[in-house]
Amino acid sequence: MATDDDDILTGPVPAPEAEASPSERMRAKAFAELVDKTLAGRTPPPALSADDRALLEVATVIRAASGNVELPAAKRSALVEDALRQAIGGTAPATSGVVPISRARRRWVPWAISGASTAVAVAAVLVLWLRTPSSPTPLPPQARSLDALIGPIDREHAADAASRIDTIFADRLDSYRESLGRAP
Amino acid sequence: MSVASEPATAVELEEEQRQVAEAQAGNLDAMRPILERYAQPLYGTVILPRLGDAASAEEVLRDTLATAVEKIRRFTWQGKSIYPWLRQIAINKVYDVHRQAKRSRRLADAMVHEIAVESDPDTHADAQLIADQERAAHRERIDEAMGLIADRYRTAIELRLIQELPREECANRLGITIGTFDVLLFRAVRAFRKHFGEHDGD
Numbered sequence: 001m002a003t004d005d006d007d008i009l010t011g012p013v014p015a016p017e018a019e020a021s022p023s024e025r026m027r028a029k030a031f032a033e034l035v036d037k038t039l040a041g042r043t044p045p046p047a048l049s050a051d052d053r054a055l056l057e058v059a060t061v062i063r064a065a066s067g068n069v070e071l072p073a074a075k076r077s078a079l080v081e082d083a084l085r086q087a088i089g090g091t092a093p094a095t096s097g098v099v100p101i102s103r104a105r106r107r108w109v110p111w112a113i114s115g116a117s118t119a120v121a122v123a124a125v126l127v128l129w130l131r132t133p134s135s136p137t138p139l140p141p142q143a144r145s146l147d148a149l150i151g152p153i154d155r156e157h158a159a160d161a162a163s164r165i166d167t168i169f170a171d172r173l174d175s176y177r178e179s180l181g182r183a184p
Numbered sequence: 185m186s187v188a189s190e191p192a193t194a195v196e197l198e199e200e201q202r203q204v205a206e207a208q209a210g211n212l213d214a215m216r217p218i219l220e221r222y223a224q225p226l227y228g229t230v231i232l233p234r235l236g237d238a239a240s241a242e243e244v245l246r247d248t249l250a251t252a253v254e255k256i257r258r259f260t261w262q263g264k265s266i267y268p269w270l271r272q273i274a275i276n277k278v279y280d281v282h283r284q285a286k287r288s289r290r291l292a293d294a295m296v297h298e299i300a301v302e303s304d305p306d307t308h309a310d311a312q313l314i315a316d317q318e319r320a321a322h323r324e325r326i327d328e329a330m331g332l333i334a335d336r337y338r339t340a341i342e343l344r345l346i347q348e349l350p351r352e353e354c355a356n357r358l359g360i361t362i363g364t365f366d367v368l369l370f371r372a373v374r375a376f377r378k379h380f381g382e383h384d385g386d
Contacts, residue, residue, distance in 0.1 A: 057236025
């Protein structure tokens, strides 16, 4: 009887007539189901044991060598499209939702838009940089400086911002009126 | 397009040469018919028999075709099909997969004997002939290993993996239960694996 400790890949294979242990029966059933799935064209689960994977690969090789494995036409076309797209510069996409290469080639459009936007941005930065800086807006000739008008602010008057703003506003308004030739 | 076992006609080769030239001139779309034509033989006779895993084989096929498009300018037309060039790319990719995944190269090595034949520059066989020869060579290797296992194991493999009969039908033909057939097939594949590729010192 085959024991549970038999190494599947390197251990001796029992004779065809030898009685199977319950664990061997279980493994054999699991393997048979994997073969079922493979024959039905389904992908085996990614979490396969190394033993099962090795045996399944051998089974697939036998089938392939017998000419039993065809690549479906739809899958073949999808792989070709993927390969063309991959070669032209994209990443390898999933095989579903494949875009024909003629459309994929229009990828220059976003690049062109991106390039043009960058060029405009660079030009704008250059214009700003090269432009002669204009002098700061001068005070009206009649306006007084804030130092003269407000002076240092004592700590105890720190909360009187409103009155200071009124003072500045009145001064600027007077200056404006003077500049227009009107009396304050 | 030629069918298996029939050599490509001069017209087909001429058409292929024109498509290659167009692709080399920058029209990569011209590669599409070439890739469509050779995807199946590359998959079925070059890649899958050396990997044994359909998902990996599809990825390798895609990479092979992409590399062919990328490097088409390096290809020199020598009056025969582009297929041997594609095939060599595919084989290199298969070995890359084995190397990267640190997998056993048992399957790839088991099929290594054909490479020298098609890489021979004096060989002017066209793609279908090469694919047919390769399939026959694979089959020979399979038969060699089958000849080394017990008759009952050989029958189980024949019924289930080559004729692809349902498990119930296989069990009926052998006069056993499905559970017993499962055990038989399990052991048969194990026994086959032990002998497959052993000539290459694996």
